[in-house]
Amino acid sequence: MKLLYFAWVRTRVGIGEETVDPPASVVDVASLLDWLRTRSPGHAEALKDPKLVRVAVNQEFAKPDRRLAAGDEVAIFPPVTGG
Amino acid sequence: MIRVQREDFDVAAELAALSGGRTDIGGVVSFVGLVRDMAGGAAIGAMTLEHYPGMTEKQLAAIEAEALGRWPLAATLIIHRYGRLEPGERIVMVATASAHRDAAFDSCRFLIDWLKTKAPFWKLEDTDAGAHWVAADARDDQAAARWIEEKPSEHR
Numbered sequence: 001m002k003l004l005y006f007a008w009v010r011t012r013v014g015i016g017e018e019t020v021d022p023p024a025s026v027v028d029v030a031s032l033l034d035w036l037r038t039r040s041p042g043h044a045e046a047l048k049d050p051k052l053v054r055v056a057v058n059q060e061f062a063k064p065d066r067r068l069a070a071g072d073e074v075a076i077f078p079p080v081t082g083g
Numbered sequence: 084m085i086r087v088q089r090e091d092f093d094v095a096a097e098l099a100a101l102s103g104g105r106t107d108i109g110g111v112v113s114f115v116g117l118v119r120d121m122a123g124g125a126a127i128g129a130m131t132l133e134h135y136p137g138m139t140e141k142q143l144a145a146i147e148a149e150a151l152g153r154w155p156l157a158a159t160l161i162i163h164r165y166g167r168l169e170p171g172e173r174i175v176m177v178a179t180a181s182a183h184r185d186a187a188f189d190s191c192r193f194l195i196d197w198l199k200t201k202a203p204f205w206k207l208e209d210t211d212a213g214a215h216w217v218a219a220d221a222r223d224d225q226a227a228a229r230w231i232e233e234k235p236s237e238h239r
Contacts, residue, residue, distance in 0.1 A: 007133055007205035008216045056203070059138035075135055075203075079219035082132070082163060082204025083116055083175055083195055 001070055003036075005046070006077035009053055012046035022068075029055050030064035032074065047076070054079055084159070085143045087134065089166040091173060101158050102180050108157045112187040113178035114195045120170035122217070125210040132165040132174065135203035139163070142202045150179070150194055154186040161194060163204065193230050200227040 004017045020039075026032045030050070037044045047053060055062045056075040068074065086092075094115055102108045118130050143161050150159060158180040168174060177194045181187040206217040 004135070006135055006203070007207070056135070056138055059135075059141050061201075075138065077135070077203065078205060078216065080200065080203050081206045081217045081219055082134070082202045083199035083223075 001068070002073045004073065004075040006075065008078055009046045009076050012042055014040070014042040021070075026068065028064065028068055029057065029062050029066045029074070032068060033064075033076075036076075053077065084161070085140055085147060086160075086162045087136075087139050087143070088162065088164060091164070092162050092176060094173070094176060097160060097162065097176060098178060101160055101178055105157065105180075107182060108180045109182045110184040110187045111178060111180045112184070112191040113176060114191055115173055116175040116195070118168045118170045118172050118174060122208055122210070125208075125212055127170055128209040128211070129167055129169050130174075130209070131167045131207040133205045133207065134163075134165045138203050143198065146194060146197045146201060149197070150190045153193070154179075154181065154190040156181050156186060156190055159190070159194070161198065163198070163202065165204070196223075196226045196230060199223045 001020050001022060002017065003020055005013045005015065010016050022032060022035055026035050033047050033050050037047050053076050057066055057068065058073050098111060098113060102111055118127065120127050143163070147159050147161060150156065156179055160176065160178040162176045164174055177191055179187045179190045179194065200223055207214055208217055
């Protein structure tokens with residue numbers, strides 16, 4: 001599973017992307033975030049309040065109950081501020 | 084048409100291209116967003132726009148398709164820049180062309196309102212107090228939400 005981080009999520013995690021092989025407990029977006037918080041202090045800091053981040057799966061916005069598959073591209077980022 | 088680019092654009096040339104060679108267009112409406120030199124009382128030295136390549140284009144195309152489904156438009160254009168920009172520089176341009184002005188005005192406003200809450204861009208501001216990521220503005224969410232319920236104006 002490919003993970004992408006943007007804006008302050010990226011700077012807090014410390015990297016822009018990584019490839020992970022999550023455990024079987026990771027079935028959806030919410031459980032992915034729970035697992036990611038255990039990976040490093042940076043992940044924990046970036047993802048401590050899931051309400052502050054937005055998630056896209058395969059480049060579409062996704063809710064916490066969105067199911068995940070091994071080949072998914074999952075991006076985690078703050079609410080967008082373009083325009 | 085969607086363009087996501089680092090370089091600047093020429094507003095007059097873009098508008099001319101949008102309606103060039105066509106005689107069915109009665110009005111063109113455009114919005115151009117610029118970098119301000121102040122934000123929340125702090126002076127801005129520069130702004131860096133980060134985006135999510137791939138998803139950005141998909142989201143902008145979806146927003147454009149939504150506008151084309153809601154209004155009778157002859158042409159649409161969205162240009163959004165990324166990278167480092169200084170005060171006064173252009174960030175974004177949205178333009179819509181239609182046979183009549185109501186559709187052009189309403190759809191242009193719709194495009195910029197939805198773009199601000201749905202396209203994956205993030206602004207990092209350099210101020211005299213340091214660099215910080217711009218927080219999402221609830222007013223932008225309200226502006227976008229109004230198009231969820233509001234029906235397009237009557238067009239003649």
